[in-house]
Amino acid sequence: MNHELTEQELTQWKAIITDVLRAFHEICEKYGLTYYAIGGTAIGAVRHQGIIPWDDDIDVGMPRPDFERFMEICRTTDFGDYELVSDETHEAYNLPFPKFCNKHTTLIERADVPCVIGLYIDVFPLDSTSNDKAEVEALVYRYKKLQNRHEAICTRSTFVEYIMLLTKPHEWGRFCYKTLGFLFRQYMRRSLLRQMRAICLKYPYGSTHHLINYGGAYAMRELFDSRVLDGKPVDMPFENIAIRMMPGYDEYLRGVYGDYMQLPPEEKRVPHHVKAFFDMHQRVENPFA
Numbered sequence: 001m002n003h004e005l006t007e008q009e010l011t012q013w014k015a016i017i018t019d020v021l022r023a024f025h026e027i028c029e030k031y032g033l034t035y036y037a038i039g040g041t042a043i044g045a046v047r048h049q050g051i052i053p054w055d056d057d058i059d060v061g062m063p064r065p066d067f068e069r070f071m072e073i074c075r076t077t078d079f080g081d082y083e084l085v086s087d088e089t090h091e092a093y094n095l096p097f098p099k100f101c102n103k104h105t106t107l108i109e110r111a112d113v114p115c116v117i118g119l120y121i122d123v124f125p126l127d128s129t130s131n132d133k134a135e136v137e138a139l140v141y142r143y144k145k146l147q148n149r150h151e152a153i154c155t156r157s158t159f160v161e162y163i164m165l166l167t168k169p170h171e172w173g174r175f176c177y178k179t180l181g182f183l184f185r186q187y188m189r190r191s192l193l194r195q196m197r198a199i200c201l202k203y204p205y206g207s208t209h210h211l212i213n214y215g216g217a218y219a220m221r222e223l224f225d226s227r228v229l230d231g232k233p234v235d236m237p238f239e240n241i242a243i244r245m246m247p248g249y250d251e252y253l254r255g256v257y258g259d260y261m262q263l264p265p266e267e268k269r270v271p272h273h274v275k276a277f278f279d280m281h282q283r284v285e286n287p288f289a
Helices: 007-031 039-048 064-076 133-154 159-167 169-200 249-257
Strands: 059-063 082-085 099-102 106-108 120-129 210-212 223-225 234-238 241-245 277-279
Touching: 007 064, 007 082, 007 099, 007 120, 007 241, 039 059, 039 234, 039 241, 039 249, 059 064, 064 082, 064 120, 133 169, 133 210, 133 223, 223 249
Parallel strands: 059 120
Antiparallel strands: 082 099, 099 120, 106 277, 120 210, 210 223, 234 241
8 A cells, every 4th residue: 555645745745854864964964974965866956956846755875984884873873853774773674775764753665564664864875896897787686686585575475465476486486585584584684684785895995996876776777987976075955955966966867867857757757655654743653553
């Protein structure tokens, strides 16, 4: 089930996640951490001076050293109204990258992933990767395969849904991993996360000319030349705040999206994230109880 946002709710939603971004930006300022707007958030900054009108999320990327320091700071620091949600903090969390959330709001994105979080921004590590494109393709393929397996063991299915996987030969692998997940969920989860992390860290940061967001949605299109980060980050207006952009943001965005200034067809101007349950006013720990 996906609950669509009304126009009024979308306005309120955007105000909340923009505030989360403001808090994240202030943390990065305080601790000297580097981040950049990436993906549709970077398009929104350039094309709309804010969130893309029909979009409902914010994505940032951090160079791996800054990301690791940010994660460590979050382990030991109370940020008041905000919290980091990751595979370390929530056993039911199904993604290999963290979210920085407003902890006084409630969101369950998928009914089959019973993980209560708040309205959020996604925080992706940016990793060095091979200068050999064929090797990068192999690493991305392996990463996505591991990510799919991790997602399979994190999702909860009814018994009927589980058995029905056997009727579809292309789902037999998923059936096997869900079975292993029932029996050894925590062991399998940790093993898969370790393997994904090993891919991300195969090349020490700064050791090659290529960077990639392994956790991004666009696979090989997430690969970019590290030189787009050379120089000082660019501050750009974004809603009622300013956001950090890559010095070479135009080259980065053209590599991912092509002519990113061209608006998509009207039928594609819709939010891409599902919402099984949300409450923008309070934290509800057991919304389906």
